[in-house]
Amino acid sequence: MTDKAAVLNIRKLCVGAESLDDLRDWQARRLQSGGPLWHRTRTWPRRHSEIIKTGGSLYWIIKGAMACRQPITGFEAESHEDPNEKPYCRIILAPELIPTDPWPHRPFQGWRYLPGTEAPPDLPESANGDNLPPELTAELRALGIW
Template sequence: MLHLIKLSVGSKDVAGLQAWQAERALTHPPLRHRTRNRPKRRDDLLDGGSIYWVIAGFIQARQRIVDLIDDTMEDGSACVGIVLDPLLVPVAARAMKAFQGWRYLEPDAAPPDLADHSTAPGIEGLPPALRAALREARLI
């Protein structure tokens, strides 16, 4: 298994990426991300791999990679379509500097899903505004 990591250009948060993808899935199915460079490790990616999205400087979500298909960009040039499962899974936020294109991400370097973490005791007892501020700062 192997993952990809990619910047979500233009997204301010996971909800923004999700909204954009929902519209795109309806108007241009299947849901996919187009890229000029074909991943050479196809079999590893399709063996349970995901694409991890960097949003606003943090790795924040992932989507399972379903397939890699031949595709065409809007300008007619050939590309690869990374077909994605529509489910965006939140992950433990991790700061990430900007980079071009996509990169491979080894499974042991990938942040864990948030569903795998239990909430720290007392978090739900904090005032809603404080919880929101802590989430925005990627501290919880």
């Protein structure tokens, strides 16, 4: 097990998803079509080898809350039609979505690094079905009630 402080992650908005279930459904359809799970980004993370070496994850932000993480298994180039363009980066993802304690998060463009010490903890498996919706939990936290 890697020290949480040493782990380097990425955080990314999950645009278009209304809930964690939406993301699960989209990815299940992707897996049924036989393709691997990946997310395309224009900019390669300069620290991609560190993310792989430390066992980093992609933390998905859904409707203003960091709701889950997905282990990153690799990075690969995706070429454009124009050979003069710099290739996109595919972030290759493991199939499991791991719900996290929903932390409120402001929107931003692109992706950002997320040190392990700043990442929300995973939710215990027993709590996955018993929690409030992540958006409500995030709002309660932002108000200092939770």
